[in-house]
Amino acid sequence: MKAKALTLALAALLPTTSVWAASDISALEARINDLESRLAQNEQATKKAEDTASSFEFHGYARSGLLMNDDRTGATGTGPYMTAAGDLGAPVGRLGLEDTNYLEANFIHNRQLDNGSNAMFKIMLADGVETSNDWTEDESELNIRQVYTQMSGIPSFTGAFANSTVWAGKRFDRDNFDIHFMDSDIVFLAGTGAGIYDVQMSDDWKANFSIYGRDFGSVESAGTDVENYIGTMNNHIGKVQVMLSAMYSNDNAKVTEDSTATDRAESGFHALFAYHDDSFYGRRDGFSKTGMLLGSGLGAQLKGIGSDGNLNSDAKAVRIFSYGVTNLNDTWSIAPALMAEISKDRIKDNDEFKWGTFNLRVQQNFNENFAMVYEGSYQYMDLDNSVDTAKGSYYKATIAPTLKLSTVAGFFDRPELRFAVSYVDWSNDLDNFAVSTATGATTMGNGGETIFALQMETWF
Amino acid sequence: MKAKALTLALAALLPTTSVWAASDISALEARINDLESRLAQNEQATKKAEDTASSFEFHGYARSGLLMNDDRTGATGTGPYMTAAGDLGAPVGRLGLEDTNYLEANFIHNRQLDNGSNAMFKIMLADGVETSNDWTEDESELNIRQVYTQMSGIPSFTGAFANSTVWAGKRFDRDNFDIHFMDSDIVFLAGTGAGIYDVQMSDDWKANFSIYGRDFGSVESAGTDVENYIGTMNNHIGKVQVMLSAMYSNDNAKVTEDSTATDRAESGFHALFAYHDDSFYGRRDGFSKTGMLLGSGLGAQLKGIGSDGNLNSDAKAVRIFSYGVTNLNDTWSIAPALMAEISKDRIKDNDEFKWGTFNLRVQQNFNENFAMVYEGSYQYMDLDNSVDTAKGSYYKATIAPTLKLSTVAGFFDRPELRFAVSYVDWSNDLDNFAVSTATGATTMGNGGETIFALQMETWF
Amino acid sequence: MKAKALTLALAALLPTTSVWAASDISALEARINDLESRLAQNEQATKKAEDTASSFEFHGYARSGLLMNDDRTGATGTGPYMTAAGDLGAPVGRLGLEDTNYLEANFIHNRQLDNGSNAMFKIMLADGVETSNDWTEDESELNIRQVYTQMSGIPSFTGAFANSTVWAGKRFDRDNFDIHFMDSDIVFLAGTGAGIYDVQMSDDWKANFSIYGRDFGSVESAGTDVENYIGTMNNHIGKVQVMLSAMYSNDNAKVTEDSTATDRAESGFHALFAYHDDSFYGRRDGFSKTGMLLGSGLGAQLKGIGSDGNLNSDAKAVRIFSYGVTNLNDTWSIAPALMAEISKDRIKDNDEFKWGTFNLRVQQNFNENFAMVYEGSYQYMDLDNSVDTAKGSYYKATIAPTLKLSTVAGFFDRPELRFAVSYVDWSNDLDNFAVSTATGATTMGNGGETIFALQMETWF
Incomplete structure (x- = not known):
């Protein structure tokens, strides 16, 4: 009886929840x-x-807009390569001058295996038309600029190759880099071939090896397809880049179509030396890149390596560049850029071309979404195509009220929606000069023009 | 001892789980x-x-199919703009008449920031070929019809602009709308430019503002690119839409290529008044839209605002439209549509064109997936191109057994797979008439044809 | 007092956690x-x-590469259809011979309803260019090869149709199959039309029914668009396939453009009998396919059913094929293939063409990622175009060091990055012969060439 009473007492004593805790x-x-x-x-x-x-990625670059000149008609012939030296690859600042609706749409397929290896397949669909109309079939330049596959993380790659990526197909080289503000690559190595990236030569030294082919036309009588084969070793030693290319194009001298060269080169050499600084010239946050390019024969097209078959066998060229980007404070960002080149015996024996461009892009933030963007551009030209000569200057000033998702993200955040007003002018001496000695070659025409633009630009 | 015995008794008494509850x-x-x-x-x-x-979206519209006439050859020249008045933008019912393999593929990239702002980038790849073959390189019309960026949710936009969307690039205007059954937009504003949507003018009034450019060709001698600049204010006040456009195209009078106009207009005005009813004429569920369009000079192309440079400076045009869609019951749906236009001095002084189309699409559901779709179309034309005249009627009847994923979703659910038989005929007086006074202009030819079609149509 | 003492004793006895278990x-x-x-x-x-x-899928096939011959210029005219019999659809082994940058990019939209039905929309964007350059606008062959919709799981389809798929639009038939190593379909039925797959005729018998249209050109004087309408019943009875096609093309005899036939056929018949073995000829794991094709009139183009309008009304052709793939062990895989055809009165009365190709692809795995791939190809030709005759042999040997993500996955795992060296030669008698009797028709030229290739190939 006692135990029973105690039990009851205990039941009262224990927390009531304990009673239903088990089922709970x-x-x-x-x-x-x-x-x-x-x-x-x-x-x-x-x-x-x-x-x-x-497994799928969509990336792109695009710009689209409307240009109007002070005659209230569509501006023609404007753009970063609008000067007489433009045919030599001499750019000026692009802001407010581009009338093309230009598109690069990349469609990417990724495949991954459990062993860590993966394959990436990429195609780039590109187009560039000037018309403002929406159905552009007549003007369409739609084409596939890239179609390639690359593999990385390959288990049987070890040692120096452990982190290497191999590829084959048609592509823009991965390590191409550009001065965006002048729409000019420093090097643009592209074509069809194969290569390997990131071979670890030593602790601080990585090298890429590649062979790219380019087409230069055909020798009709022989049914021969003339190609240029470009072998490249591209070294990154810390912040220093040394890129060496040799190229060979058998029978290029026999190609006659669109040919104006005295003696078309069949081989060439190209070198790039660059310093990639992760600060703005060692003085501020930002980045800067400085270097020199040299080339001879088919290598004298310094930007598009091995892409020009109409070069003289004696052609030689040297180009220097330097540019950087930095935010001065929350409001102001600046991006100065310089590029200059001398080339001789480039197309004709005894031709000689000198040009230099200085460009300054400035961004002034007003609030989270609105900025004023300014650009001043100056180019000096001293051009002798062996028949005619011209010497003078081009200058441009642009102001562009700009809308962005985030102005604080700086120059490179896109999309931008902008209105731009530009004034461009140049020395009269340049008006009727053309680098090409072909009859009817396009000239600069007269300067002194105000250009209005509505434009979007994006990349992602 | 008592305590111990009691403890044991208690241990037996307590729920056993309680013992291991703690670790459990x-x-x-x-x-x-x-x-x-x-x-x-x-x-x-x-x-x-x-x-x-x-971040990626894929959308599209496509139709693809096979047309055969009663000669058992491919039907040619059929379609919603097959009549003599088709050159004026006068459509007839489309069902069973379209032989093109037409595609609009949209690739969209969305970017969102944490602050709620977002950017949308869109490209539209389009093509339209008639051939049934699979490799269509020779006939390909592939082109980029749209490439633009728009931004919304911009934090620094406040007040009337708080819910606005801004855009720039090449595009179809967001607020274009159409009579699907006649393949005709009511307005089709498109081109390259910039604008802003949904500016809140008052509680019930939203307005869009835009500038679109269009290309009209060139004045070769002057190296001038002739463009038409169209400024538009598009107002939605409750269910009422008032859309006003003014346009200006300097030097358009000097363009000679493909020009037949007496005196090419260099400016124009265009107005649309529409009532968007969210019921079927106030009587049933569904919707209906009714309105009027007016235009003069370059604005006399009433559908494609500012898209036609070959208009006379005195051109004037007025168009009315009304259409609606309603489900009568689970089995029957109907969609009547009316469109009519008068234009004068349109291309040549003293030309005068009158036309009116009535179209009726009917859907009869048999089960979840199968419907019979019927279409009757009638067009009256009274056409005087200042040299020749023609007057008469066009009529068409189509029956189309149709397969759908869901017939109950009504007229607008796609895809549809359909077989269609159409009979088309017209007045003899129209056979050899062309709106264009150019020599060799295409005419209607003879009527009285039966057309068989196998077709798919989809959008998503 | 006792109870209290006991309570304390109990509190000490019970697990301490029990005390806070309730709230816990x-x-x-x-x-x-x-x-x-x-x-x-x-x-x-x-x-x-x-x-x-x-809801979105991206799939594709692509190959891209660089070919160089022993003259160190781009190889021209090579490929699986490079022989004199190539014009008849006679392939040789493809490895190391293909210079085109060829792409098929498929964009797919899937839509599913809750009732289990679904719709699939597919477009195929294709391109094929030979140039190694990156901007290929001048050579671009971009076009839309497929644009169609298919529906399956349709609730109101029951009985024999319960698992059927219906489609309409422009497409490659789903059940086409190929000998990949020779880049040749066994049948390639494609065009614009409609059809149904997988009608269950009996337990072991499924049938497809389709109508495809193809374009053959036009009769200019009559404004007639000549099309070929192909009706097909394609039966799978266990491993046996019986595919029967009849076709009719009114007015094809009146087409004159690019026409060399004695009397252009206006109808045709085509049959395929095939045995799809899920083992390597009943002897090993793998698969093999063996069969025969017969055709007359417009059906005498045995691969691309109904795709050739330039066939003689008396044309008759028979083709046999057999190929298989098996892994001999972890290291070796083999894929033999045979195809041979006889055709008579094919284009001209009394022409007669005989050819047969034997091809052997062998893969030797070295490790997880690296394999040597070998291919030997032999073709015999005995060709009489009614004017000229030629008889002889073609042979090719290729060795291709190949990088793969996984060699053990066998022949069909992609991507592959490969270097290849091929030697091709043929009988002198074939050098100047062309199947076509048109003046200036392309001939084989001289043999005895070494070809170097860098290439990627992928599908996904």
Whole structure:
């Protein structure tokens, strides 16, 4: 009897919940079991959704806009290569001058194996038309600029090749880089071939090796397809880049179509020396890049390596460049850029071309979304195509009220929607000069023009 | 001893689980901890997968099919603009008449910032070929019809602009709308420019402002690119739309290529008044739209605003339209449509064109997936191009057994796979008439033809 | 007093955790509640991400590469159809011979309804250029090869149609199949039309029915668009395939453009009999396919059914094929293939063409990523175009060091990055012969050439 009474007393004493805790805990356990199995399923489903989503990538660059000159008609012939030296690859600042609706759309497929290896396949669909109309079939330049595959993480690659990427197909070289503000690559190595990136030569030295082919036309009588084969070793030693290319194009001297060269080169050499600084000339946050390019024969087209077959066998060229980008404070950012070149015996024996461009892009932020962007550009030209000569200057000033998602992200955040007013002018001496000695070659025409632009630009 | 005996008694008395509850709860707690951290990770992974998946969108419209006439050869010249008045933009019902393999593929990139702002980039790749063959390089019309960026949710936009969207590039205006059954937009404003949508003028009044440029050709001698600049204010006041456009194209009078106008207009005005009813003429569920368009000079092309440079400076035109869609019951849906226009001094002084089209599309559902679709179309034309005249009627009847994923979703659910038989005929007086006074202009030819079609149509 | 003492004793006896278990369990319960609601949300979010991700698919085939001959210029005219019999559709082994940058990019939209029905929309963008350059606008062959919709899982389809898929538009037939190593389809049925797949005729018998249209040109004087209408019944009875096609092209005899036939056929018949073995000729794992094709009139183009309008009304052709693929062991895989055809009165009365190709592709794996691929190809030709005759042999040997993500996955795993050296030669008798009797028709030229290739190939 005592025990019973005590039990009752105890039951009252114990926390009441303890009484139903057992079944409650079982219930909780069941719910946890259920959660665990559902979560496991959902983790797999999430993984699958992630894999599906990330197996495809869409990237692009585009600009589209409307240009009007002070005659209230469409501006023609404007753009970063509008000067007489433009045919030599001499750019000026691009802001407010580009009338093309230009598009690069990249479609990418990624494949990954469990062993860590992966393959990337990329195509680039590109187009560039000047018309403002929406159905552009007549003017369309749609084409596939890139179609290639690359593989990385390959298990049987070890030692110096452990982190290498191999590729084949048609592509823009991965390590091309540009001065965006002048729409000019420093080097633009592209074509069809194969190569390997990131061979670790030593702790601080990585090298890329590649062979690219380019087409120069045909020798009709012989049914021969003339190609230029470019072998490149591209070295990154710390911040220093040394890129060496040799090229050979058998029978190029026999190509006659669109040929104006005294003696078309069949071989060439090209070198780039660059210093990639992760600060603005060692003085501020930002970045800067400075260097020199040299080339002879087919290598004398210093930007588009091996892309020009109409070069003289004696052609020689040297180009220097320097540019940088820095934010001065929350309001102001600046990007100065310099590029200059001398080339001789380039197309004709005894021709000689000198040009230099200085460009300054400035961004002034007003609030999170609105900035004024300014650009001043100056180019000096001293051009002798062996028949005619011209010497003088080109200058441009642009102001562009600009809308951005985030102005603080600086120069390179896109999209930008902008209105721009530019004034361009140049020395009269340049008006009727053309680098090409072909009859009817396009000339600069008269300067002194105000250009209005509505434009979007984006990349992603 | 008593205490011990009691303890044992108590141990038996207490629920057995209570004994291991402590460690059990710890175990459950550990499992919950684990679940919580896994779920947190998975939520992030899901967010990332969602973001990745939704940063890209693929949308499109396409139709593809095979047409055969009663001579058992491919039908030629058929389509919604097949009549003599088609050159004036006068459509007839499209069902069963379209032989083109037409495609609009939209690739969209979305970018979102944490501050709520977002950017949308869109390209539209389009093509239209008649051939049934699979390799269509010779006939290909592939082109980029749209390439633009728009931004919305911009934090520094406040007040009337708080919900505005800004854009620049090449595009179809967002607020274009059409009578699908006649393949005719009511307005089709498109080109390259910039604008802003949804400026809140008052509680019930939103306005869009835009500038679009169009190309009209060139004045070769002057190296001038003739463009038409169209400024538009598009107002939505409740269900009423008032859209006003003025346009100006300097030097258009000097363009000679493909020009037949007496005196090419260099400016124009265009107005649209529309009532967007969210019921079928106030009588039933569905919708209906009714309105009028007016234009003069370059504005006399009433559908494609500012898209036609070959208009007379005295051109004037007025168009009315009304159409609606309603489901009568689970089986029957109907969509009547009316469009009519008068234009004068349109291309040549003293030309005068009158036309009116009535079209009726009917859908009869048989089950979840199968419907019979019927279309009757009638067009009256009274055409005087200042040299010749023609007057008469066109009529068409089509019956199309149609397969759909869901017939109950009505007229606008796609895809549709259909077989169609159409009979078309017209007055003899129209056979050899052309709106254009150019020599060799295409005429209607003879009527009285039966046309068989196999077709798919989709949008998404 | 006793009870109190006992209580204290009990409190010491019970696990201490029991004391706070009640609130602890409540806390756990709250966390489980939270987990459950978060997981439910996340499951929905995952579902949405999955749906978004899987509503779009990107698939493709591409090859891109650089070919150089022993003159160190671009190889021209090489490829699987390089022989004199190539014009008849006679292929040789493709490895190392293809210079084109060829691309098929498929963009797919999937739509699913809750009732289990779904629609698939597909476009194929294709291009093929030989140039190694990156801007290929002048050579571009970009075109839309496919644009179609298909529906499956349609609830109102029952009985024999329960698992059927219906489609309309422009497409490659789903059941086309090929000998990949010779870049030759066994049948390539394609065009614009409509059809149904997988009608269950009996337990072991499925049939497809389709109508495809093809364009053959026009009769200018009559404004007639000449099309070929091909009706096909394609049966799969176990491993046996019986595919029967009849075709009719009114007015084809009147087409004169590019016509060399004695009397252009206006109808035709085509049959394929094939045995699809899921083993390597019943002897090993792998697969093999063996069969025969017969055709007359417009059906005498045995591969591309109904695709050639320039066939003689008396044309008759028969073709046999057999090929298989098997892994001999972890190192070696082999794929032999045979194809041979006889055709008579094919284009001209009394012409007669005989050819046969044997091809052997062998893969030797060295490790997970590296394989040597070998290909030997032999073709015999006995060709009489009714004016000239030629008889002789073509042979090719290729060795290709190849990089793959996984060599063990066999012949068909892609991408492959390869270097290849090929030697091709043929009988002198074939040098100047062309199947076509048109003046200036391309001939084989001289043999005895070594060809070097850098290439990628992928599909996904």
